[in-house]
Amino acid sequence: xxELTVLSEAATNRCSESQLQDMVQYFGTDILYxxxxxxxxxxxxxxxxxxxxxxHNPRSSHAEVLGSEQEVTLVAVTSPTELREFVEENTEDxxxxxxxxxxxxxxxxxxxxxxxxxxxxxxxxxxxxxGELVHLTTGANPTYEQEWGGLPVHGVMPGANEQQGMSExxxxxxxxxxxxxxxxxxxxxxxxxxETVTGVASRRAEALREESIESRAELAAVDSHELAQLxxxxxxxxxxxxxxxxxxxxxxxxxxxxxxxxxxxxIFIDIETDGLNPTIIWLIGVLExxxxxxxxxxxxxxxxxxxxxxxxxxxxxxxxGRGRPVVAYxxxxxxxxxxxxxxxxxxxxxxxxxxxxxxxxxxxWAVKQSNALLPGITNKLDDVASAVGWSGAETGLTxxxxxxxxxxxxxxxxxxxxxEWERHKQxxxxxxxxxxxxxxxxxxxxxxxAQAGSGGxxxxxxxMQGTLxxxx
Numbered sequence: 047x048x049e050l051t052v053l054s055e056a057a058t059n060r061c062s063e064s065q066l067q068d069m070v071q072y073f074g075t076d077i078l079y080x081x082x083x084x085x086x087x088x089x090x091x092x093x094x095x096x097x098x099x100x101x102h103n104p105r106s107s108h109a110e111v112l113g114s115e116q117e118v119t120l121v122a123v124t125s126p127t128e129l130r131e132f133v134e135e136n137t138e139d140x141x142x143x144x145x146x147x148x149x150x151x152x153x154x155x156x157x158x159x160x161x162x163x164x165x166x167x168x169x170x171x172x173x174x175x176x177g178e179l180v181h182l183t184t185g186a187n188p189t190y191e192q193e194w195g196g197l198p199v200h201g202v203m204p205g206a207n208e209q210q211g212m213s214e215x216x217x218x219x220x221x222x223x224x225x226x227x228x229x230x231x232x233x234x235x236x237x238x239x240x241e242t243v244t245g246v247a248s249r250r251a252e253a254l255r256e257e258s259i260e261s262r263a264e265l266a267a268v269d270s271h272e273l274a275q276l277x278x279x280x281x282x283x284x285x286x287x288x289x290x291x292x293x294x295x296x297x298x299x300x301x302x303x304x305x306x307x308x309x310x311x312x313i314f315i316d317i318e319t320d321g322l323n324p325t326i327i328w329l330i331g332v333l334e335x336x337x338x339x340x341x342x343x344x345x346x347x348x349x350x351x352x353x354x355x356x357x358x359x360x361x362x363x364x365x366x367g368r369g370r371p372v373v374a375y376x377x378x379x380x381x382x383x384x385x386x387x388x389x390x391x392x393x394x395x396x397x398x399x400x401x402x403x404x405x406x407x408x409x410x411w412a413v414k415q416s417n418a419l420l421p422g423i424t425n426k427l428d429d430v431a432s433a434v435g436w437s438g439a440e441t442g443l444t445x446x447x448x449x450x451x452x453x454x455x456x457x458x459x460x461x462x463x464x465x466e467w468e469r470h471k472q473x474x475x476x477x478x479x480x481x482x483x484x485x486x487x488x489x490x491x492x493x494x495x496a497q498a499g500s501g502g503x504x505x506x507x508x509x510m511q512g513t514l515x516x517x518x
Contacts, residue, residue, distance in 0.1 A: 047115060047118060047221055047222055047223040047224055048076050048077065048113050048115050048118055048120050048143070048221075048222040049073060049074050049075050049076045049077070049219070049220075049221055049222075050075075050076065050077045050079060050112075050113075050120065050145075050202070050219070050220040050221075050222060051069065051070065051073050051075040051077070051078050051079065051217065051218070051219050051220075052079050052080075052184070052188075052202045052203055052204070052217070052218040052219070052220065053078070053079070053080040053217060054203060054204045054205045054215065054216045054217070054218075055080075055081065055082060055205075056205070056215040056216075056235075057204070057215045057216060057217050057235045058080045058081075058082050058085050058089075059082075059085075060215055060235060060248075061235055061238075061239075062239055062240075062251075062255065062260070063092040063260065064238075064239040064240060064260050064261040064262070065235060065238040065239035065240075065241075066078075066089065066092045066093055066238075067092065067093065067094075067261075068238035068239050068242075068262075068423065069217060069233075069238045070093050070094065070097050072238065072423060073219045073231070075093075075097050075219070076096075076097065076098065076113055076115070077097070077098045077099075077100055077112050077113045077120065078093060078097055078098070078099050078100070079099075079100045079101070079102075079112070079145070080099075080100075080101055080102070081101070081102040081147070081184060081203075082101065082102075083101040083102065083103060085101075086099055086101045098112065098113060100112045100122065102122075102124065102147065102184070103124065104124050106124050106128070107128075108128060108131065108132075109121050109122065109123045109128050109129070109131065109132035110122045110123075112145065116224065117140045117141060117224060118140075118141050118143070118222060118223075118224050119140065119141070119142045119143070120142075120143045120145060120222060121142055121143070121144055121145065122144075122145045122146065123144060123145075123146045123148070124146065124147070124148075125148070126148065126167045126168065126170070126171040127171075129144065129146070129148070129168065129171040129172065130170075130171040130172075130173075130174070132144075133171070133172055133173075133174050133175040133176070133179075134174045136175075136176065136177065138176075138177055139176060139177045140177050140178070141177070141178045141180070141224065141226055142177060142178070142179050142180075143179075143180045143181075143182055143222050143228075144179055144180070144181050144182065145182045145183075145184070145202070146181075146182070146183060146184070147183065147184045147185055148164045148167070148168050148183070148185075149162055149163070149164050149165060149168055149181065149183040149185050149186070149199060150162070150163045150164060150183070150185030150186070150206075151163075151183070151185055151186040151187075151190060151201065151206070151207055152207075153207055160192075162192075162194055162199065163185075164185075165194055165195075165197075168181075168197075169195070169197060172197075178226060180198050180200065180222075180226050180228065181197060181198060181199045181200065182199075182200050182201075182202045182220070182228070183199060183200070183201055183202065183203075184201075184202060184203040184206065185201070185203070185206055186199070186200075186201025186202075186203065186206050186207060187201045187203065187204065187205070187206050187207050187218075187232075188200075188201055188202055188203070188204060188218040188219075188220065188230035188231075188232050189201065189230065189232070189446065190207070191228070191450070198226075200220070200228045200230075202218055202220050202230070203218060204216025204217060204218045204232055215234060215235040215236070216232055216233070216234060216235070217232070217233045217234070217235060217237075217238075218230060218231070218232050219231040219232075219233070223442060227442060229442065229443075229444050229447060230444075230446075231444070233424075236248065237423060237424050238423065239251065239261070239262070240254055240255070240259075240260075240261070240262060240265060242262065242294060242423045242424070243262060243265060243287055243290045243291045243294065244286055244287065244290035244419075245283055245286050245287040245290065246265075246287060250278070250279075253276060253277070253278075254276075257276065262291045262294055262295050263291075263295050265287065265288065265291040266288060266291035266292045266294075266295045266296075268288055269288075270284040270285045270287075270288045271284070273287060273288060285496065289419065289495065289496055290419060293419045293420070293421050294421050294422075294423060294433075296421070297421045297433045297434065298421055298491070298493055299418055299419065299420060299421060299434060299484075299487050299488055299491045299493065300418065300419040300491065300493040300494060300495045301417060301418045301419075301488060301491060301493070301494060301495065302416060302417050302418065302494070302495045303494050303495070305417035305418065307411075307485065307488060307489055308371040308373075308404070308406055310369065310370055310371065311334075311335040311336060311370060312335050312370065312371045312372075312373045312406065312482075312485065313332060313333070313334055313335065313363075313366075313367055313370055313371070313372045313373065314332070314333040314335070314373045314374075314478050314479075314481050314482045314485070315330060315331065315332050315333075315372055315373070315374050315377075315381065315478065316330075316331045316374065316375075316381070316474055316477040316478045316481065317329065317330050317331075317380075317381050317384065317385065318330075318331075318448060318449075318452070318470070318474050319384065319449065319452075320349075320449060320452050320453050320456055321449045321450075321453060322380075322449075324384055324388075325352065326346075326349060326352040326355075326388075326456070327352075327355055327356050327384065327385065327388050328345065328346050328347070328349070328352075328355055328452060329343060329344065329345045329346075329355060329470065329471065329474050330343070330344040330355055330356065330359045330385075331343055331344075331471075331474035331475055331477065331478040332344065332359065332362070332478070333475075333478045333479060333481075333482050334366070335482070339482070341475055341478065341479070342362070343471045343474065343475065344356075344358045344359040344362070345467065345471060347464075347465075347467055348459075349452075349455065349456035349459060352388070352392060353391075353392035353393060356385065356388045356389060356392055356393060357392060357393040357396075360389060360393050360396035360399060360400065361396075363396075363399065363400075363403065364396060364399045367403060369404070370404065371404045371405070371406040372403055372404065372405050372406065373406045373407075373408055373481065373482075373485060374405075374406075374407055374408070374481070375407070375408050375409045375427045375477075375481050375484075376407065376409040376410070376427075377405060377406075377407040377408075377409075377410070378405075378407045378410050382405050382407070385400065386400055386401075408481065408484065408485055408488075409425065409427075412425075412488070413425050418488055418495075419495055420433075420484075421433040421434060427477065427480060427481060427484075428477075428480065430484055431480035431481070431483055431484055434483065434484060434487045435483070435487075436479070436480045436483040436484070438476030438477075438479065438480060439472050439476055441469055441470075441472050441473045441476065442469075443469065443470065443473040448470060448473060451463075451465055452465060
């Protein structure tokens, strides 16, 4: 597969060298792409030689191969003529991703309609095409995926459709897989470099760079008393900043003095739904802590039976969960209230059971209540789990992709739309076991927070379900 990272115009304008280095390491970037040619030299100088820097070049006269990995090729075109010439010359029966700005999505929020501009000319240029083509456009957000008359179109540019609420200084990462699957992540520029540190926003990051502190590693090595001499940085804030940088760089968890986790065996859970406003919980993954760490998926594959998975889970919980904490990550924002709503609707006999259940949100306990400093560059589940050594199975799925695929299946149940259930069960199990891994590392650590009330890193996952925004 090819790992493509796309910088929005604002992100290209604002990014620092340390943010770029952080970014390409985080994503495992093969190709870094921007529409702004004038930044090409800066980007090439700031990134490792292993990363190819590609820029939109409207003056090009032919298609440009940006990268090729085994039987997967990424090609950039800037005009219908280039596209036509490329497909006429390309006789290889292989998978090719076409990147261009020739297709632009517009959204009418009043009529709730979308239009893809440039489609007739684009399809005409493809008349002689052979092989499998997947079409990537900088004219749509990375969340966009749709077929137009058999033409699969994927957006790659953060902020392309501003009315959809994307951050203007966004970074998109697109994983181009050998089976034609496109998986996307979106991040804010502030998720990289100095701004990942608690207490460091853009202005303070700029002030630190003026003092020749360019990276988190350099910030972690600064004496907090020296840092406190900067304008607007007191002693307490300086200690908080340095400690936060240390935690991320050293990839260690620190807990507040006196903080403790539940003293009985927990039950770890994660839920899969049909979106952020769910009509069905179709999978509840449960890891029961004990001698064998037994994992149980409560799965319902029939979209017309929204009660089955939640009822089966509640039947089990009523028998086995008394007095034990049910642990989720950011559960108060998603898992817990969603379960409560579905229990009330589909199995009201268990309402009291769920109300009486001990619910423990590990994210809320650690970040919101300042009981632990977590070492991910964000406090998202996958970032933290990865930072503390968790490596799940490679399912090729993301939270957003899972929700979208189930929506498509629910709207038109068929062999063509049906999910690969074992693969999706593995995806959910990875999240649950990643959560348990973080919990265990917190329970085991002897590292204490030196500065009370330090809090955690970026709270960008506060309104998201676990990893719903990743390759989401």
